[in-house]
Amino acid sequence: MQETISMTQDRINKEDISDKLLEKWRDWRWQLKNSITTVDTVEKILDITFSEKKKQAIQNTIEKFPLSVTPYYLSLIDTEDPESDPVFKQCFPDVRELSLSNCDMSDPLHEDGDSPVEGITHRYPDRILFHISNVCAMYCRHCTRKRKVGDQDSIPSKDQILKGIEYVKNTPQVRDVLLSGGDPLMLSDDYLDWILERLSEIPHVEIIRIGSRMPVVLPYRITDGLIEVLSKYDNIWLNTHFNHPREMTGSSKKALKKLNNAGIPLGNQSVLLRDVNDCPRIMKRLVHKLTANKVRPYYLYQCDLSEGLEHFRTNVGKGIEIMENLRGHTSGFAVPTYVIDAPGGGGKIPVMPNYLISWSTNKVVLRNYEGVITTYKMPDDYNHYECDLECDDCNLQLNTENQESDYKTIGISKLLSDYEDEITLTPENLDRDARNREDVS
Numbered sequence: 273m274q275e276t277i278s279m280t281q282d283r284i285n286k287e288d289i290s291d292k293l294l295e296k297w298r299d300w301r302w303q304l305k306n307s308i309t310t311v312d313t314v315e316k317i318l319d320i321t322f323s324e325k326k327k328q329a330i331q332n333t334i335e336k337f338p339l340s341v342t343p344y345y346l347s348l349i350d351t352e353d354p355e356s357d358p359v360f361k362q363c364f365p366d367v368r369e370l371s372l373s374n375c376d377m378s379d380p381l382h383e384d385g386d387s388p389v390e391g392i393t394h395r396y397p398d399r400i401l402f403h404i405s406n407v408c409a410m411y412c413r414h415c416t417r418k419r420k421v422g423d424q425d426s427i428p429s430k431d432q433i434l435k436g437i438e439y440v441k442n443t444p445q446v447r448d449v450l451l452s453g454g455d456p457l458m459l460s461d462d463y464l465d466w467i468l469e470r471l472s473e474i475p476h477v478e479i480i481r482i483g484s485r486m487p488v489v490l491p492y493r494i495t496d497g498l499i500e501v502l503s504k505y506d507n508i509w510l511n512t513h514f515n516h517p518r519e520m521t522g523s524s525k526k527a528l529k530k531l532n533n534a535g536i537p538l539g540n541q542s543v544l545l546r547d548v549n550d551c552p553r554i555m556k557r558l559v560h561k562l563t564a565n566k567v568r569p570y571y572l573y574q575c576d577l578s579e580g581l582e583h584f585r586t587n588v589g590k591g592i593e594i595m596e597n598l599r600g601h602t603s604g605f606a607v608p609t610y611v612i613d614a615p616g617g618g619g620k621i622p623v624m625p626n627y628l629i630s631w632s633t634n635k636v637v638l639r640n641y642e643g644v645i646t647t648y649k650m651p652d653d654y655n656h657y658e659c660d661l662e663c664d665d666c667n668l669q670l671n672t673e674n675q676e677s678d679y680k681t682i683g684i685s686k687l688l689s690d691y692e693d694e695i696t697l698t699p700e701n702l703d704r705d706a707r708n709r710e711d712v713s
């Protein structure tokens with residue numbers, strides 16, 4: 273009898289302790305405070321030992337590109353064979369990060385160059401990228417902004433953020449603001465609220481997007497408090513960054529569900545990474561897990577030319593093969609757009625298999641995912657209707673009242689338009705320009 277009582281007592285105490293531990297484990301601030309930043313700790317936790325030589329090389333890597341991983345994300349590693357684990361590869365330094373390839377660039381996307389105000393990249397006509405944080409819960413080894421990771425000088429001050437908001441306010445064509453970083457959800461709820469409030473007051477800002485890897489690397493960040501803040505605004509979208517089906521844990525699913533229940537549309541941006549997810553079956557499994565949790569696969573990125581990423585990069589052919597394995601083979605909305613973010617600031621360029629095989633004046637020849645070759649006959653009487661951009665006189669009934677009247681287009685769409693005279697896009701400083709006689713040019 274006595275024994276039974278003491279055993280029960282023992283159990284109660286144990287449950288008490290494990291409840292407390294669990295509470296800590298699920299506290300995002302505890303996770304951040306206890307993030308793992310040294311090789312020694314990783315060795316102990318995963319029970320592996322690197323050779324002295326390798327350890328030194330890893331140490332050198334960390335000095336250039338710091339290591340920081342949440343206990344949560346580290347716990348997803350399969351300790352049977354940690355070094356070939358997709359989670360391990362995304363969070364633990366690889367000595368190859370220090371071997372620069374001749375095409376590596378520190379800012380391949382020209383983000384610092386296309387920047388009207390510090391912290392803002394304004395590349396596309398109607399949307400901007402706004403860096404509001406320079407820290408992340410986990411330092412992805414494949415980060416395209418590796419140059420800024422842990423850089424004390426790039427922590428945006430409140431003053432700098434105000435300048436960014438001012439820029440948005442004074443730039444009426446910006447209808448879409450993408451909050452990025454670092455991870456915007458590293459900011460406190462109050463600070464985030466402060467930024468969101470100011471942005472949402474701007475009449476021309478139609479949507480605010482948050483890019484965050486929290487649902488993957490620290491799902492406990494999606495607290496009720498955060499949801500309360502995000503729910504105050506009715507135009508917020510969130511894009512996250514799952515790269516491998518193994519990352520979709522119970523905790524991640526709960527975080528996604530909370531965001532979903534708050535009515536926030538969710539998207540996912542994956543990066544194609546060698547030895548992590550460069551496999552059609554893995555990618556298919558991933559997009560299925562995403563859609564089952566109401567996350568729409570948005571982009572699949574070709575890995576950028578940032579410094580120290582050569583060992584992660586794949587051939588573009590691998591990406592196209594993956595797209596070939598998705599389109600038609602699974603739900604259309606599970607298929608992301610595969611893009612190459614053009615070095616030098618050209619922006620995202622979609623790349624995909626060719627489906628349009630040939631065409632004549634009245635037919636196109638297409639092929640489907642099964643290899644069926646088919647034809648689509650075009651209407652005989654579809655005449656070109658010259659568009660003069662006088663929309664009020666057009667039968668398509670676009671109501672242009674209260675809309676800007678100086679509608680303009682750029683790029684290839686300008687070449688296609690009737691209302692612009694441009695017939696070519698020509699690079700500046702062609703050699704032949706220099707050869708031409710001045711009197712005839």
Ligand SMILES: *Cc1c(COP(=O)(O)O)cnc(C)c1O
Pocket residue numbers: 393394395396399400401450620
């Ligand atoms: C990716 C990106 C955007 C957003 O592009 P979408 O195709 O609209 O998602 C905007 N600005 C910059 C600088 C970007 O890199």
